[in-house]
Amino acid sequence: MKPYASLSPKEAEKExxxxxxxxxxxxxxxxxxxxxxxxxxxxxLDMTQExxxxxxxxxxxxxxxxxxxxxxxxxxxxxxxxxxFSDLLGIPEExxxxxxxxxxxxxxxxxxxxxxxxxxxxxxxxxxxxxLKWLCVVPGYDRHFRIAQSIGFELVNVRMxxxxxxxxxxxxxxxxxxxxxxxxxxxxxxxxxGNTYSDETVVRLAKMKTAAKxxxxxxxxxxxxxxxxxxGDTLLDIFAEAEKYGNQNRIFYFTSTSKISFPGAGIxxxxxxxxxxxxxxxxxxxxxxxxxxLNQIRHLAYFKNAAGVMAHMRLLGKNVGKKIAxxxxxxxxxxxxLGILEYQKPKGGYFLSIDTLPGCAKRxxxxxxxxxxxLTQVGDTFPYGVDPEDRNLRLAPTYxxxxxxxxxxxxxxxxxxxxxxxxxxxx
Amino acid sequence: MKPYASLSPKEAEKExxxxxxxxxxxxxxxxxxxxxxxxxxxxxLDMTQExxxxxxxxxxxxxxxxxxxxxxxxxxxxxxxxxxFSDLLGIPEExxxxxxxxxxxxxxxxxxxxxxxxxxxxxxxxxxxxxLKWLCVVPGYDRHFRIAQSIGFELVNVRMxxxxxxxxxxxxxxxxxxxxxxxxxxxxxxxxxGNTYSDETVVRLAKMKTAAKxxxxxxxxxxxxxxxxxxGDTLLDIFAEAEKYGNQNRIFYFTSTSKISFPGAGIxxxxxxxxxxxxxxxxxxxxxxxxxxLNQIRHLAYFKNAAGVMAHMRLLGKNVGKKIAxxxxxxxxxxxxLGILEYQKPKGGYFLSIDTLPGCAKRxxxxxxxxxxxLTQVGDTFPYGVDPEDRNLRLAPTYxxxxxxxxxxxxxxxxxxxxxxxxxxxx
Numbered sequence: 022m023k024p025y026a027s028l029s030p031k032e033a034e035k036e037x038x039x040x041x042x043x044x045x046x047x048x049x050x051x052x053x054x055x056x057x058x059x060x061x062x063x064x065x066l067d068m069t070q071e072x073x074x075x076x077x078x079x080x081x082x083x084x085x086x087x088x089x090x091x092x093x094x095x096x097x098x099x100x101x102x103x104x105x106f107s108d109l110l111g112i113p114e115e116x117x118x119x120x121x122x123x124x125x126x127x128x129x130x131x132x133x134x135x136x137x138x139x140x141x142x143x144x145x146x147x148x149x150x151x152x153l154k155w156l157c158v159v160p161g162y163d164r165h166f167r168i169a170q171s172i173g174f175e176l177v178n179v180r181m182x183x184x185x186x187x188x189x190x191x192x193x194x195x196x197x198x199x200x201x202x203x204x205x206x207x208x209x210x211x212x213x214x215g216n217t218y219s220d221e222t223v224v225r226l227a228k229m230k231t232a233a234k235x236x237x238x239x240x241x242x243x244x245x246x247x248x249x250x251x252x253g254d255t256l257l258d259i260f261a262e263a264e265k266y267g268n269q270n271r272i273f274y275f276t277s278t279s280k281i282s283f284p285g286a287g288i289x290x291x292x293x294x295x296x297x298x299x300x301x302x303x304x305x306x307x308x309x310x311x312x313x314x315l316n317q318i319r320h321l322a323y324f325k326n327a328a329g330v331m332a333h334m335r336l337l338g339k340n341v342g343k344k345i346a347x348x349x350x351x352x353x354x355x356x357x358x359l360g361i362l363e364y365q366k367p368k369g370g371y372f373l374s375i376d377t378l379p380g381c382a383k384r385x386x387x388x389x390x391x392x393x394x395x396l397t398q399v400g401d402t403f404p405y406g407v408d409p410e411d412r413n414l415r416l417a418p419t420y421x422x423x424x425x426x427x428x429x430x431x432x433x434x435x436x437x438x439x440x441x442x443x444x445x446x447x448x
Numbered sequence: 449m450k451p452y453a454s455l456s457p458k459e460a461e462k463e464x465x466x467x468x469x470x471x472x473x474x475x476x477x478x479x480x481x482x483x484x485x486x487x488x489x490x491x492x493l494d495m496t497q498e499x500x501x502x503x504x505x506x507x508x509x510x511x512x513x514x515x516x517x518x519x520x521x522x523x524x525x526x527x528x529x530x531x532x533f534s535d536l537l538g539i540p541e542e543x544x545x546x547x548x549x550x551x552x553x554x555x556x557x558x559x560x561x562x563x564x565x566x567x568x569x570x571x572x573x574x575x576x577x578x579x580l581k582w583l584c585v586v587p588g589y590d591r592h593f594r595i596a597q598s599i600g601f602e603l604v605n606v607r608m609x610x611x612x613x614x615x616x617x618x619x620x621x622x623x624x625x626x627x628x629x630x631x632x633x634x635x636x637x638x639x640x641x642g643n644t645y646s647d648e649t650v651v652r653l654a655k656m657k658t659a660a661k662x663x664x665x666x667x668x669x670x671x672x673x674x675x676x677x678x679x680g681d682t683l684l685d686i687f688a689e690a691e692k693y694g695n696q697n698r699i700f701y702f703t704s705t706s707k708i709s710f711p712g713a714g715i716x717x718x719x720x721x722x723x724x725x726x727x728x729x730x731x732x733x734x735x736x737x738x739x740x741x742l743n744q745i746r747h748l749a750y751f752k753n754a755a756g757v758m759a760h761m762r763l764l765g766k767n768v769g770k771k772i773a774x775x776x777x778x779x780x781x782x783x784x785x786l787g788i789l790e791y792q793k794p795k796g797g798y799f800l801s802i803d804t805l806p807g808c809a810k811r812x813x814x815x816x817x818x819x820x821x822x823l824t825q826v827g828d829t830f831p832y833g834v835d836p837e838d839r840n841l842r843l844a845p846t847y848x849x850x851x852x853x854x855x856x857x858x859x860x861x862x863x864x865x866x867x868x869x870x871x872x873x874x875x
Binding site: 058060061063066067070073074075076077078079082089091092093094121122123125126129130133134136137146148149164167168171172173283284285286304307308309310311312313314315316 | 485487488490493494497500501502503504505506509516518519520521548549550552553556557560561563564573575576591594595598599600710711712713731734735736737738739740741742743
């Protein structure tokens, strides 16, 4: 098939008619499918069911030195769990705090503390300043955007490039505007684009001059070990880079096992410079006597150590990678060469992000919905829910069965072709 | 023995000499004991070990309607867990949100949200106001005081009476000062005094006029079901009372299973008027995708329902009550009739709070420490760590073994007698 843009009006009309017939046929099958949810399916969760099946015996609840983990105490995490994350991510244990079941909550609470107390280097609590702004790489993670919006920041879009955020733009903005207090980054297998920040991007983020002296990078490394196979991306150590420029306090690092063990019942962690962590601990030790240590012990009993996590992730990554590959193959098969879709093939993570021709995403969403397949709401990957070009669609292929995924993707390519022809030829 | 105040100087000197000899003898035994920690001992925790021993099977992870609890979703709590707390506390399920492992964290986050967003009825976020104050019933719970202090409130003391906070004083203060935004209450078996608010106190709290239209009561009912036996105290339903006066939004209600199942690995909950809860949920759903549902399922599998919790609490209450009784018996035996100690005998809860003669508590603490027994820091039960009369001591008899408890209490009565004689006769 030749590129749609090069079709004659007549050819376009004929093609559209055929596609519409195909679409009507699919619609009559009354599908009820869902490509919208970035969550694992039950078969993936079964892979760690043993973590739940195994008893947590009394003996397991005591530390080597006799501390009873069933009791109060050790508010910043069981030492062995700190070591596990330390080995997994290459971060010194002294920089790590183990949290509860949600790294998103750690992110949120970190920003709330900044509002009420300020961060290290702030002149005053952020809540005492007016007109604060936050940089959002787009397309990006909707829950990040909602946190900053809810807390009261004005959200400023920065384009995602294959190498990460458009650093020319980031540098320009943060150097000139002291109201910009930070940026959200999912640096490896970014949600939803699936790309990993280049070494140069990491260095520039670590090094850049910021007008706000208390600027912060929320480094949400949610997919740190989520490679599909042994050829995964590598990510530069931002703490090491930031240290070179005296900017170690700039980094607030987060991750969790939500997409390793169980979403909502895993272990979260945050890592910070010693100075940042001392400040955070001062406040968190007022907030809580401690996080759930017994769930940390359960995870340790199952995974043992970082190597155990990696062994599990080789299996899980293969499983997720297979789903992503199914989706990619259908996109390539049906849309290859038509010039109506752009996307990057991720080497890990959880999502596939595709860009239609400008002005087509909402139409695709509507056509899919009409035929019984739910996609992620168009705009969800942008601040305020608005995709200015109306072209990005986030596909979450992990939840449906392979069979349902194929059905959904088959329909998706039909709807993308329909929407593209309608747009190109004003049909 | 006659009251110490009625001794002649000579008698006092003789008594003191004998006590000092006794004290020196005890000291030579090099004790290393701890009465400071308000936490259960391992034997108490063993009572719910089965909750941890039992596997959480795949089957148990699915709701009747097929929802997989191992996955994201249901952010405000598993319905059966809401029902358990509802039945246990007599609060409608619609007013309940199930949290994570820490009700203290729910309290903290609630106040942080008030700072950044305000509460229902606020003109502006609390962080935008200056000079805010918070009422603290003294003696009270140190961790409450630290939360308010850390967030930036000026702490205002109100005396604890046998009936609860001194309501004349509370009413006077809140009616006249719009800067007073709230009060901490542990209404049943208050920490550390062990008394329960009278019906009249609850009604007056629900009814009183407050100068701040967004005044809040943090109703931390941590010991709601922690009776020593069937003759426990009863607490009036503050929501029902508040509703009569249109003040239902005034109440933020919290509790947890920290002292039912496991400290730091239990289930917390908060309850609020529908209007308050809708506001809280709006923000909490941005903070987290959800709390740990699997730990809720574990607790449900073990306790089944409210009746199951009550059955467990009859055993646990007996266990804690026995410890408290040991301490009380030694106080009565050694100090009865001397006129140097005041205390109330609680019918439940976790602590024993005793008042020495004014100006003696620190001396008792020092004598005990010198002889190897750690008490709760004097002043910890007061804002800013200052007991203005230097007389309150919080005893936490749950952690030591019975034998160690007896040794500690034997020494404690000796040191109280020494400190009292020194003070009364300037010796």
